[in-house]
Amino acid sequence: MTEDLHKLALKAAEKAHAPYSDFPVGAAIRTTDGRTFAGCNVENAAYPEGWCAETSAIAHMVMDGGGKIAEVAVLGLKADLCTPCGGCRQRLAEFGTAGTRVHLCNREGLVETVTLGELLPKGFDMGKTP
Numbered sequence: 001m002t003e004d005l006h007k008l009a010l011k012a013a014e015k016a017h018a019p020y021s022d023f024p025v026g027a028a029i030r031t032t033d034g035r036t037f038a039g040c041n042v043e044n045a046a047y048p049e050g051w052c053a054e055t056s057a058i059a060h061m062v063m064d065g066g067g068k069i070a071e072v073a074v075l076g077l078k079a080d081l082c083t084p085c086g087g088c089r090q091r092l093a094e095f096g097t098a099g100t101r102v103h104l105c106n107r108e109g110l111v112e113t114v115t116l117g118e119l120l121p122k123g124f125d126m127g128k129t130p
């Protein structure tokens, strides 16, 4: 992972709207054609209406015309390690591949890199991969 994704995820986490969980998260995507997008979690007083940092970053990518995710950094501002939730694994899989690199970061930097295939084995894809 290049340092820029960590920086983008950190800056995004600092913008999070997380007054209910007090768990700010930032995510930064790099597409296969080299564009970067960041997002934060946005919570709501009606708890289930909030959404995750990865979701915000994906929305920015889609609004820029879409793309394929080559790598993504996920950072919990107050956590030693922040892995994507189940729903976000599925959302990342929509635009990534089993080989998409997922960089698990904390405030200081990279902790561990895993693949999306490791995080979401046999993910639902409407039967495209037998």
Ligand code: THU
Binding pocket: 018, 021, 023, 024, 025, 026, 040, 041, 042, 043, 050, 051, 052, 053, 054, 083, 084, 085, 088
């Ligand atoms: N959260 C994310 O933004 N991404 C994840 O993958 C894990 C969870 C957010 C959702 C909620 O605002 C807060 O973290 C606590 O669950």
